[in-house]
Amino acid sequence: MEQTELLIIGCGPAGGIAAREAAAAGLHTVVLEKDAVVGAKRVCAAGLRPGFCEEFNLPSAVVHCNPGRLALFDHDGFCHSFEVGPAHTTTREELDGTIAQAAQQAGAQIRCRSLFRAISYDRENSVVEYADNHSGSRRRIGARFVFFANGASAHFDRASPFAFARWASALLTCLQYRVYLERPAVAAAYETLELHYYRTAEARQVVAWMFPKRDHLAIGLGVIGKISGARLRAELDAFLQRVAARLYPGIANVTREEGHLLYGGVPRPVIAHGGAMVGGTAAGLVDASNGEGIYEAAFSGRLAAAACKRFRNSASGAAREYARAVRSKFHTRLKHRVALMHFLERKPRRFGVLFEQLASTPHFRYLLERQDDRLALTQRAYLFGQLMRFGARSL
Numbered sequence: 234m235e236q237t238e239l240l241i242i243g244c245g246p247a248g249g250i251a252a253r254e255a256a257a258a259g260l261h262t263v264v265l266e267k268d269a270v271v272g273a274k275r276v277c278a279a280g281l282r283p284g285f286c287e288e289f290n291l292p293s294a295v296v297h298c299n300p301g302r303l304a305l306f307d308h309d310g311f312c313h314s315f316e317v318g319p320a321h322t323t324t325r326e327e328l329d330g331t332i333a334q335a336a337q338q339a340g341a342q343i344r345c346r347s348l349f350r351a352i353s354y355d356r357e358n359s360v361v362e363y364a365d366n367h368s369g370s371r372r373r374i375g376a377r378f379v380f381f382a383n384g385a386s387a388h389f390d391r392a393s394p395f396a397f398a399r400w401a402s403a404l405l406t407c408l409q410y411r412v413y414l415e416r417p418a419v420a421a422a423y424e425t426l427e428l429h430y431y432r433t434a435e436a437r438q439v440v441a442w443m444f445p446k447r448d449h450l451a452i453g454l455g456v457i458g459k460i461s462g463a464r465l466r467a468e469l470d471a472f473l474q475r476v477a478a479r480l481y482p483g484i485a486n487v488t489r490e491e492g493h494l495l496y497g498g499v500p501r502p503v504i505a506h507g508g509a510m511v512g513g514t515a516a517g518l519v520d521a522s523n524g525e526g527i528y529e530a531a532f533s534g535r536l537a538a539a540a541c542k543r544f545r546n547s548a549s550g551a552a553r554e555y556a557r558a559v560r561s562k563f564h565t566r567l568k569h570r571v572a573l574m575h576f577l578e579r580k581p582r583r584f585g586v587l588f589e590q591l592a593s594t595p596h597f598r599y600l601l602e603r604q605d606d607r608l609a610l611t612q613r614a615y616l617f618g619q620l621m622r623f624g625a626r627s628l
Contacts, residue, residue: 237263239541240361240376242349244271245325246527247513248382249332250289250534256339258542263374264336265347265363267383271333275325276409276493278444278451280426282528282602283318289531295331296321297447298423305588306429308581313588315598320426322444322451328527352379354394354507357548377548379509380537382530385494387515394506400517403498405440406460408469409453411489418481422450427476428523429454430577430584433468438578440524441472443480452476455495455524462492497521499571500564505556508548510537518563521571529563536562565605576627583627590623 239255241248244266256262286293301319304312333343346366353360359379365372381387381395385404389395417423427443433456441454454469473488500517504510512518513530520526536558544550577583591598597619600612608616 234360235372235374237261237374237376238545239263239378239380239538240359240374241265241380241382242361243267243381243383243387243513243515244333244336244343245275245329245382245384245513245530246332247515247530247534247537248380249329249336250531251380251382251512251537252336252341252343252534253332253339254535254538255541256336256341258538260378260538260541260545262336262341263376264333264341264343265349265361266333266343266345267348269346270326270330271343271345272324272326272329275329276407276491277325277527278409278442278453278524279323279325279328279446279527280444280525281321281323281328282525283320285321285528285531289332289535291328291331291335295323295327297324298322298445300424300426300445302425304425304427305584305591306427306431307585307588308431309585310431311585313585313592314425315592315595317426322426322446324446332531349383352509354509357508359508359548377508378537378541378551380534381509381511381515382513382534384514385496385519387511395501395503395509395511397501397503397517399498400496400501402458403496403517405455405457405495405497406465407453407455407493407495408465409451409491409493410469410473411446411491412450412452412473412481413448413487413489414450414481415485418445418450418484419479422480429472430581432581439468439472441469442524443476450476450480453491455497457497465492466490495519495524495526497524497571497574499568504559505552508552510540510552510555512537512559516559518559518567520567521574529567532562533559562604562606580627586626587623590619590626594619 238261241264252264299319303317304314348364351362423445429441444451496519504516512533518529540551540555
C-alpha cells in the first residue's frame with residue numbers, strides 16, 4: 234500500500250496552503266481533489282480581507298478589484314457604508330489554482346478526480362480509501378497525518394469522531410449569478426462590497442451580496458435551511474433586479490448560474506482525532522455574520538502544516554497542537570458571531586441598529602475583525618462596552 238506523511242482531502246484554500254507549507258517544510262504530501270481541475274467548481278463571492286495576498290505570499294495578480302468600502306443594507310433597505318481597507322476580490326478558480334500551483338512547486342502531489350470514500354484511524358497512522366476516477370478503481374493510501382479540507386459538503390458518518398449532529402441544520406443553500414455586462418456598471422459598483430440582510434415573504438433570513446470582479450459582478454444570496462430550487466431562484470431574481478436598477482440599469486448582460494452550500498453555525502466541536510485534523514469550512518470556520526471563510530480556511534491550513542512539522546514523529550501530538558491553535562485563534566469569535574446572528578434575526582430591526590453603530594465607530598469595526606489571540610485586555614474591555622451599548626439600544 235502506498236504511504237505518505239501528510240494526506241490532504243480537498244484543494245481549496247485550507248488544503249492548498251497546508252500542502253504548500255508542509256511540502257516546503259520537507260513533508261511528503263499528497264492531496265486528493267475530487268474535481269478534474271482545482272477550483273473549477275467552487276462557487277463563492279471570493280472576497281479577501283486586506284493584506285491577504287501578502288500574509289499568504291500569493292501574487293497580487295489573483296486580485297480582480299480592490300473595493301475600499303463595505304455597504305451593509307439592513308432589513309428596511311437602508312445602506313450603512315464605511316471604508317474597509319481596501320479589501321480584494323478574486324474568483325476561486327484563480328485563487329485555488331494559484332495556491333495549488335505553488336503547492337506543486339513546493340513538492341506536493343495533487344491528484345485530481347480523486348474522491349475520498351473512507352478512513353480507518355490508528356493512533357499514529359491512518360488509512361484512506363478513495364476512488365481514482367482516472368482509472369475507475371478504488372485505491373488505498375496510508376498516512377501519518379490526514380487533513381480534511383473538503384468544505385461545507387464534508388460528510389462524516391455517525392460513527393466518526395468528527396460527527397456533529399447540528400451540522401446539517403446550519404447549512405445555507407446559496408445561489409449566485411455571474412453577471413457579464415456589455416459595458417461597465419456605474420463606478421461605485423467596482424468600489425464597494427455589498428452585503429444585504431433581509432427576510433423573504435415567508436420570514437426566512439437572507440444574506441445577499443454583490444462583489445465586483447474583473448470581468449463580471451458576483452450577485453448571490455444564501456437562505457438558512459432547505460428551500461426548493463425554484464423558490465431560491467425566484468428570490469435571487471428579485472434581488473438581482475434591485476441591484477441592476479441601481480448599478481447597471483439598461484445594460485445588456487449575460488448571466489451564469491452557480492449553486493452551492495455554505496456553513497453558518499458554530500465550529501465543529503471535534504477537529505482532531507489520532508493523526509487526523511479537520512480545517513476550513515469543513516471545521517465550521519466560517520463567520521456566520523458575513524459568510525467570510527477564506528482567511529480562516531487558509532490559516533487553518535497553515536496551522537495544520539506547522540503542527541505536522543513540529544510533531545513530525547507524533548501524529549497524535551500534531552493533532553492535539555492543531556486543535557489547540559485553531560480553538561485559540563478562531564473559536565471564541567466565531568461562536569460569538571453565531572450568537573449575534575441569532576440575536577439579530579429574532580428582531581430584524583436590530584440589523585440597522587448594529588450597522589449604524591459600526592458605521593459611526595471605526596475602532597469598534599477594527600477590533601471586531603481581529604482574531605481572538607490578538608486582542609489585549611483593554612481591547613476586550615472596549616469591545617464588551619460597545620456590545621453592551623448595542624444590546625441596550627437593541628432592547
